[in-house]
Amino acid sequence: MIKILGIGLIAYLLFIVQKSLYVKLWRKHLRVSVGFATGHIFEGEQGELKEIIENRKRLPLSMLKVKFKTDRHLLFGNEKGSRTTDQYYRNDVFRIGGGERVTRTLKFSGGKRGYYTIDEISLVASDLFFLSQLVADQPVKAELYVYPKPYDSSQLRRSFVQLNGEMLTRRHLLEDPFEYRGIREYQPYDDMRSINWKATAKTGDFKVNQRNYTSLKSVRIFFNIEDDHILKREDAVEMSLRIVASLCLFFLQQGMQVSCYGNGVDILTGQPLSIDGKASQSQMDFIYRALARVDTTRQTANFVETFEESLLQEANGSFTCFVAPNWYDDFTALLTRYEEAGNPFTWFYPAEGNKEPELPPELRKRIEVIYFNR
Secondary structure, eight states: OHHHHHHHHHHHHHHHHHHHHHHHHTTTTEEEEEEESSSEEETTOEEEEEEEEEEOSSSOEEEEEEEEEEETTEEOOSOTTEEESSEEEEEEEEEEOTTEEEEEEEEEEEOSSEEEEEEEEEEEEEOTTSOSEEEEEEEEEEEEEEEOOOOOOHHHHHHHHHHHHHHHHHHTTOEEEEEEEEEEEOOTTSOGGGBOHHHHHHHSSOEEEEEEESSOOEEEEEEOOOOOSSSOOHHHHHHHHHHHHHHHHHHHHTTOEEEEEEEEEETTTOSEEEEEEEOSHHHHHHHHHHHHTEETTSOOOOHHHHHHHHHHHSOTTEEEEEEOSSOOHHHHHHHHHHHHTTOOEEEEEEEESSSOOOOOGGGGGGEEEEEEOO
16 A cells, blocks of 8 residues: 555656646747748749758647648638638647757649738647646748739730730830840740741741830829729739739830829728839839738728829820729729820720620720630
């Protein structure tokens, strides 16, 4: 009996000691990180989220839970340890030995354009006997941009060809035939006379010369995603941002300065989107990030109040495109005054399905309807 009591006392002391050790030491030299493998992906593309746990001490962790949440539009699938409601909740369980490092990679796809973060993880550990629960919260900074995928269709490409022709007409002979900027891939809207046959023969693919221009180097893209309808046209709004991305990419590939403005509110700054003109690949990256941060759940800024002054006063030497899936009286009145002032433009109007939408008749000749399906 004394021996049994002695064994019980020893076991109790061991339990108390190990519990005390775990309460005191379980977080020591424990490194847990959660982060995206890359800073951005496009809509529909696959990405990876990495969980890395390093236990840099000898004390093992027989159970460690790593919990976090992120937006439900990052589509991880119905994996074990996950739950999706208004957010995506993750609860992963690890067993980490002393001096061990474990990496787990979670694959997902970008279901919707946006800016996504993971700001905090919760850690839950236990002692050797799973009788105590040890909890801690840890801040993290994981962010991912899901860029709008530039929209591509035969109809939009035809619109680009027409747009390119109109701009070439305006440039007249302003393209400098003696100043080359480089060589790039042939696009359907390119003039056959610009093909570099030597580079084409060398690579096996059509290549064209890129020339600098002596004037009309600037293009402005404005988008108006105001949607006051009872039934929100979310698909048309998202398509508008994809068309904006396509336009910016198209003109930057032409070597032109591109600026981009819109009444969508930035989720970080709370301000309407405003990007001054530049001509570089970094400009496209900047535009992609800004478009990803447009928060369509917030009230848009009034387009006319926000952009009327800059639109009317800074038109010289620029070609202007508008993208809007809806039209309102103040917006069409502004575009009418803009045209009457001698400023040509093209309005890209995304419409779901194949039915001709109702459009303002006074601007119909300036509108390119882009039909799309979900």
